[in-house]
Amino acid sequence: MTLEEFGYNETFAAQIDPIAEADLTVARVTAIHKGECEVSDGEETRSAKMTGRMRHKAKSKLDYPTVGDWVLVKDFDDENFGSIRRVLDRESALKRKMAGRATRSQLIAANIDTAFIMQTVGLGYNLKRLERYLVMVNESGIEPVVLLSKSDLLDPAELAVKSAEVEERMPGVRYFTFSNVDNDGLDQVKALFQPEKTYCVIGTSGVGKTSLLNNLLGEEDYLFTLPVRESDGKGVHSTTWRELITLENGAHVVDTPGMRELGNMDVNEGIDETFDDIHALSARCKFNDCSHVNTKGCAVIDAVGRGEVSESRYNNYVRLIKEAAFHDQSVLEKRDQDKKLGRFYRSVQGNNRKLKGDS
Numbered sequence: 001m002t003l004e005e006f007g008y009n010e011t012f013a014a015q016i017d018p019i020a021e022a023d024l025t026v027a028r029v030t031a032i033h034k035g036e037c038e039v040s041d042g043e044e045t046r047s048a049k050m051t052g053r054m055r056h057k058a059k060s061k062l063d064y065p066t067v068g069d070w071v072l073v074k075d076f077d078d079e080n081f082g083s084i085r086r087v088l089d090r091e092s093a094l095k096r097k098m099a100g101r102a103t104r105s106q107l108i109a110a111n112i113d114t115a116f117i118m119q120t121v122g123l124g125y126n127l128k129r130l131e132r133y134l135v136m137v138n139e140s141g142i143e144p145v146v147l148l149s150k151s152d153l154l155d156p157a158e159l160a161v162k163s164a165e166v167e168e169r170m171p172g173v174r175y176f177t178f179s180n181v182d183n184d185g186l187d188q189v190k191a192l193f194q195p196e197k198t199y200c201v202i203g204t205s206g207v208g209k210t211s212l213l214n215n216l217l218g219e220e221d222y223l224f225t226l227p228v229r230e231s232d233g234k235g236v237h238s239t240t241w242r243e244l245i246t247l248e249n250g251a252h253v254v255d256t257p258g259m260r261e262l263g264n265m266d267v268n269e270g271i272d273e274t275f276d277d278i279h280a281l282s283a284r285c286k287f288n289d290c291s292h293v294n295t296k297g298c299a300v301i302d303a304v305g306r307g308e309v310s311e312s313r314y315n316n317y318v319r320l321i322k323e324a325a326f327h328d329q330s331v332l333e334k335r336d337q338d339k340k341l342g343r344f345y346r347s348v349q350g351n352n353r354k355l356k357g358d359s
Contacts, residue, residue, distance in 0.1 A: 001042040007111065007198050007252055012070045015088050024085060025076035029069045029110075030244040037065055037084065039073055048073050048082035061107065062095070063087070067242040067254050068110040068198060094140045094200060109200050109242060109254040114143045116192070118203035118212070121162045121177070122153040127169050128316050133202060134170060135274045135320060142200070146175035147189060149208040152182045169313050171277060180211040190216060195250030202256055213255055216247055275317045278309060293318055 002008075006028055016026070027039035027048075039048045048071075050064065058064060065071050070088040075081075094108040094115060115137045119130045130146065137144040146166060151159055159177060166175050176192070178185030193199060193216065201209045245253045278300055282290065286297025295301065303309045 001246070001250075003042050005196055005250055006040070006042045006246075007196060008070065011091060012088050016072070021072055021086075024072040024074055025082075027071055027073050027076060028244070029065050029067050029071060032065070032067055032242060036081075037071075039071060039076075039082065039084070041076065046073075046076055046078075046082050047080070048076075048084050050084050054084065054086070060105075062093075062105060064107070066093075066107040066110050067244050068112060068200075070111065092140055092142050094137065094142060094202075096136060108202070108256055111198055112140075112142050112200045112254065113197045114145055114192075115140075115200045115202060116145050116147050118147045118149055118201060118207040118209055120150045120207045121148050121159060122150045124204070124206060125162065127165060127312070129204065130166070131169060131274060131316055132320070134173065135271050137202075138274050139271075144173060145192065146170065146173055147201075147212075148175060148177040149212070150179060150181075151177045151184055152179040168310060169316075170274075180208050180215055183215075186215060193247060193249065193251035193253065196252075198244075198252040198254070200254045200256065209255070213245065213253065216253070217245070218248065271317070271320055275313070278303075278314070278317050281309070292321075 003026060008026065008028075012026075025041055027041045027046075029037050030040050030045060031038040035049070037048045037050075038045055040046070055064075065084055065087050069090065071084045072086045072088070073082040074085050075083060090110045092112050093110050094112055095105045096108060117130065117133045117137065119125065119133075134144055134146075148162065148166065154162065163175070163177060166173075176185060176189055178189045180186070189212070201212065203209055243255050245255055247253060278292075281299045281303050282292065284299035285292070285295070286299075287295065290298050290300075292298050292300040300309065300314070304311055304314045
């Protein structure tokens with residue numbers, strides 16, 4: 001497989017100095033686990049690690065190599081480890097806010113052309129979660145496509161209702177229904193994976209990502225799958241690290257662990273793109289800084305009242321906007337907010353004790 005068939009293009013080639021970096025090998029990161037990278041030049045896969053200098057210069061973990069990155073490697077053919085000298089600028093980077101109070105992000109994958117967001121139509125179906133994934137993908141500048149799995153669990157009428165809900169909440173986004181069990185719609189989904197392009201399949205555990213990849217690979221036991229809990233439709237992680245897989249037709253797919261949570265939103269541009277109908281309406285609001293919540297002269301609230309925007313879509317939009325605003329606060333601001341909230345709770349508890357004493 002040539003570098004071009006592996007997804008390499010002029011954007012990456014233009015970043016390399018053909019003289020100063022002539023002794024380095026162009027390779028793509030195909031897997032990361034326990035701080036070690038697997039990199040491939042299209043013909044061979046080797047182990048490689050970041051140099052100490054690279055780690056020292058990195059401003060954050062976002063500067064570390066991730067699956068899908070193009071890197072320059074010294075001693076690519078070394079029996080032990082090659083050394084990654086540089087990560088080439090990315091065309092796209094899929095990332096999420098890490099769990100916890102600190103404002104940190106985690107890279108999921110890089111240089112993705114299309115992100116397939118998988119959502120089951122059975123137990124675990126959740127439009128709010130689907131919209132959160134959509135916001136994250138739009139923020140990354142990646143084309144989103146929604147895959148509604150487990151269509152065999154519903155009759156045609158029920159499936160039509162779910163499809164209509166997705167169309168209403170995500171206008172303009174392509175979506176496809178399919179089943180890994182009876183293969184209904186599977187050929188249509190397979191046709192979406194094109195040679196030399198790189199794709200990412202994301203979604204919570206239990207939606208059928210691994211089963212889909214097994215179907216795409218034509219190897220039932222290639223990736224280990226685990227059963228789904230009957231109580232909530234959620235699955236157990238069957239993938240422990242991200243990995244770049246090349247299909248028989250030459251398409252490349254990043255398999256990612258199921259995400260239990262997406263963290264707070266740092267995705268203002270992604271919100272505007274995902275809720276583009278609401279964003280367009282906001283231009284007609286009476287005030288430029290309209291919050292779209294209990295504001296007189298708000299075009300968005302008026303549109304909800306007239307039924308032009310569904311109330312559920314509007315409520316999710318407001319919730320994500322609030323999360324984005326909170327995420328934009330500095331760590332000190334959040335800490336100060338926590339202290340004020342703590343003092344408020346203590347004062348309430350003190351008043352309650354006084355009232356009990358008086359009684």
